[in-house]
Amino acid sequence: MTLRTVEDTLREAVLELAPGPGEARFSGVAADTLPAAERHPTRHAVAIFRGECPVGFLALDEADPICAYTRPRPSVALRAFFVDARHQEQGIATRAIRRLVPFVLAHHPRAEAIVLTVNVANPVAAGLYRRAGFLDTGRIHVGGPTGPQHVLVRPLADG
Template sequence: MVSIEKYSVKRKYEANLLSVKPEQSEFTAGNINDVLSSLKEHEHPHLIINNSEVAGFFLLDLFYTETYGFSNLKVLGIRALLVDHRFQGQGVATKAINLLPSYVDNNYPDFQALQLTVNCRNKAAYNCYCKCGFEDTGELYLGGPVGPQHVMQRKIV
């Protein structure tokens, strides 16, 4: 069973073990400990749990609209999402991403939509987001570290 939980230090060791395949590393945030040590107050870390094991990580960015301005809606940003290589190909990412709208509705009720960017070369992630109801806005974000990124969005309710 896949679920989402807020990050807590009791899961720090497990979260720090997360890694992706070498060919995916340029598309991810890298070391989870580095991400956590540089968090801003508006960035909320979360874990993807698969049968009680930490299987992935992501941030919910409460200032996404203010920072990026891709939308006129009140948008909650999804950043630094990764699923550990040991859990890939099992539907864990799809299940977690499909849980996000209800999770956000219950825990962050002031937001109208979810938004993220995905590198134009990361076809697997792009296809996963599409399968989970995200739509390509047709806009490209050009400020990413490894090339242009599709801006994708999904309404929460």
């Protein structure tokens, strides 16, 4: 399992990726979220690979509004994370989140934490993040169109 910045050569294959139809409300699909990240001044589009096969997508953003939840510590926001429907329930998200810490340390060296929001109606993702060392801040983010979200933070100082 590797995480790679989405370059032009990877783009077409990554655009095909999507979670299940009922899950897209939690993350979007790459056909929307990859072009949005490319247009965005601070978003960094990242694909999850198993060997040479793209199997998931995420975006990192050091200037996302949810970074405010870690102030004064600088953080990077994890957004738009999903595993393609054909590749779910095979441990890919668990391993991708494990790879995320060294990836962020290498590409976003200013960040002292990773911050994300997860829908209160998405216990599978919330459990995954908690097992990966994300701490529930106890705060509820109400900015999204899909209902309230827990705010989780993974400090980077402890590796």
